[in-house]
Amino acid sequence: MPEGHILEVREVTKRFGGVTAVNHCSLVVQPRKIYGLIGPNGSGKTTLFNCITGLERRDEGEIRFKDERIDGLKPHQVACRGIGRTFQIIRVFPELTALENLLVVSRQGGLAGNRQRAMELLEFVKLDRLQNEYAGNLSYGQQKLLEFIRVLMTDPELILLDEPAAGVNPTLLNDLLDAIRKLRAQGKTILIVEHDMKVVMGLCEMVFVLDYGEKIAEGPPGVIQTNERVIEAYFGR
């Protein structure tokens, strides 16, 4: 087993009826790096995220986080071990205010004690003036940012982002990418599902490619771009 990895997915398989969404997939994630997880639609990226975070139970294989098995744990247990995630479709709490969306996920200390950290995060993405607005009234981009800082509120070691760039305008996107790089500098590990190749190539140090639930390639972005199997998966033979 490689030394010092934070997440290890070993031979994980997930089937839905006759469809094998994830097929004997293995990957190893080292701490303090930004990883990309790419693949055509339906290649099993989100299902793999769901298996890691406990929303789906894997049928076969093992998932380890910091050398402890986490497959079989409930989602809130996985989260409390230090894995945070965002969703492809925004899932803020619409009838809670922006501030409450952050306070609700705090785990220790009183609400008052967490307020300062929550306000810092709101400022970080320039939402501090909207702290008392219902999250459901925010714009799409603002909700996306809110969901992003809600993950940070729990201070996870490993952050899984499911298409953070989708539907975000270019200015906002740059802010978001900066924020992700800052997190890495703070010592976080990040795994991103992303469709936008430019984002993946510019941000990730290592990329895993899935196709029909199988990992078909892994490596630095530059190498991946020229990999024949990857090109084939995306553009056909």
Added chain:
Amino acid sequence: MMAGILWLLLAVMGGLAVLPLFASGYIISFTIQIFMWIALAGSWNLISGFTGYVSFGHVAFFGIGSYTGALLVTKAGWHWLPASLAGCVPAAALALLIGYPCLRLKGPYFAIAMLGLNEVVRALVSYFESFTGGGSGISLPPILSIAPVYYAMGGVAIAVTLLTYRIITSRFGLRLLSIREDEIAAETMGINTSLMKLYAFLLSALFPGIVGGLYAWYSSYIEPLSVFPLLTTITMIIMCLFGGKGTVLGPVLGAVLLSVFQELVWARFIFVHQAIFGALIVGVVLLMPRGIMGVLQERYRLPRAV
């Protein structure tokens, strides 16, 4: 704004505290009923208003509390007050027993399971005739003075409302709301949603148990049909929705306004009062789905703690 509301509440409570000294028996009984509805609607709010798990069987806790209180008074010779308070014990036990499996059900399935629960409990109470009196019910000694019941029921109403305030200003309250908003997201963010729901369900069952015991003493006679009616659950739901689900004062407002409205309409339009009441409910659900407090909160930016 908050200070104004607080003063208004204190004034109302001062008035209510001295009410039995001069008011007529009718007014006192009517106020007891309002207290009862505040406690029941407020309890329903704790599980359903906060987490969105609609309980259609909440009257089961009321009924089981009624029978506990009545049996302790008639068979064990208890004083009515501890007998009523003891009603919360079987209510809580039932909530744990039923909540653990049923709170895993989502949406309409939970509602239907709770509806079934109430029918089962009622059938059991009817069946164990030697113990519960079956369909012929239980008669309690007639009460000599209703003022003590008035204060006891008022106390429960205040307790429920204060507890709601305490919850909504806590992280626990926000967590319950997050379950209503998006349970999967809440769970993924590290919130133990199963446990939170069970706590809320337990709290929401305690007070109907006590209220049931007080009701049994106050009405001097109970039978399965009188303490397990579906209509009681529906009234709790309507009052809570009308006043504003997931708020502190919503169930209070809903209970007061709808009780008064019902009484007025009933007195003037004996034959069509249910139709008028029904039309009002349809109107409220269509025009202000978040209830009075929901609308006020959004329009005037009131803090959630109201």
